[in-house]
Amino acid sequence: MNQETLSLKQAQEDVDAWIKSIGVRYFNELTNTAILMEEVGELARLMSRTYGEQSFKESDKNRDLGDEMADVLWVLICLANQTGVDLTAAFKANLAKKTNRDSERHLGNKKLR
Secondary structure (H helix, E strand, O other), rough: OOOOOOOOOHHHHHHHHHHOOOOOOOOOOOHHHHHHHHHHHHHHHHHHOOOOOOOOOHHOOOOOHHHHHHHHHHHHHHHHHHOOOOOHHHHHHHHHHHHHHHHHHHHOHHOOO
16 A cells, blocks of 8 residues: 555455455444444534534544544445445545535535635
8 A cells, every 4th residue: 555645445455455354354334333433423523522512522532634524534435345336436426515515515605715
């Protein structure tokens, strides 16, 4: 794996290789969806303590924001692999959808100025 750049395709391949060699097998899709929600919750907890108004608990103090985001990405990639989603194609299509839908909406939003 190239440490400088990593495409979504390569990330999907790397996760798949890791699962098959170290992780034994994928958890089923429902289990991975529940794990994704857990990981998003951990990220939200850290965000609320770092950037929001909640104070840190001892158990939260050594958490790393990037690591929490990577946990979310990992499980999302697992789900993409399991369900046959090409994240590169999906992301490109999603970006095009947002561009078409929002190309003028945000520019005209006075709240964003």
